[in-house]
Amino acid sequence: MAQFTVLFVCMGNICRSPTAHGVMRHKVAARGWGGRVQVDSAGTHNYHPGEPPDARSLAHANRRGYDFADLRARQMVEEDFARADLIRVMDWDNLALVQAMCPPYAQNKVRRLTEFCQHHEAPVVPDPYYGGDAGFESVLDLVEDACDGVLLHLEQLGKPLL
Template identity: 65%
Template sequence: MTDRYRLIFVCMGNICRSPTADGVMRHKVASRNWQDWIEVDSAGTHAYHVGEAPDPRSQQHARQRGYDLSMLRARQLETEDFERADLVLVMDWDNLALAEDMCPASQRHKLKRLTEFCLQHDCPVVPDPYYGGVQGFEQVLDLVEDACEGLLVHIAGLPKKQALR
């Protein structure tokens, strides 16, 4: 039992999309002074970049919008994350399938696509910007900002006993 609502954002390597979501959500949580209520983390389905800082392009684009990702370091998603988290939010269908494979059946209800919480955008996934250009990183931020707002609306609307496990 914890008194914090725990979120884990998940992408493939935990250097672009999920740390962007992590940084955006941390910023939004802090701006509402909800740090004692909501805990934010991120992870990757693969161990490609464990221990590395977010991609410099992700950091640059996030910084231009006022988000600091520099303190984050990549880690791999673990089975225990599903027990600890209240929601595990994946960025795309591939990572959803990989997370489902490692998620205990009793915890499947915690696994969602981040874009399910978008308020303005109608996009099923947050596309991977890694091999693309500048616009990809901006699109990630647009989708992540929208989804994080929707996620906060969702969490704020939960009954207190459910939101504060």
């Protein structure tokens, strides 16, 4: 069976993209797609290489039943464009950065994560790093909704069944 890879990208890979990574990994496992859908995350900047996700992201996610303390920050590399089937970016600035680094053959893989929200209307997943608890909760709300939308998109493509 073929494996399908979804890559989530934010700036430093310690708040938003690992949250999306952890939520999607949880949702993929709950559907029994673990062997068919791989989830990854990276940052456009190398600010926190090898560091775990932000403790506030972990705490808020844990309250909702998500555990992604095992993830470590890394910077996006050129090979990610070949490895990933879908690249979902958190905001406009990082979208522009990813599109600028992206080879022509992979441009169709890159989109904003919030394009897949089914219940929330938000152009981006805002960076909660300098805010309070409400920001981390908002990130989770948007990420959960958008991950459900990405999973629906995969079902429509027939990807997990390959």
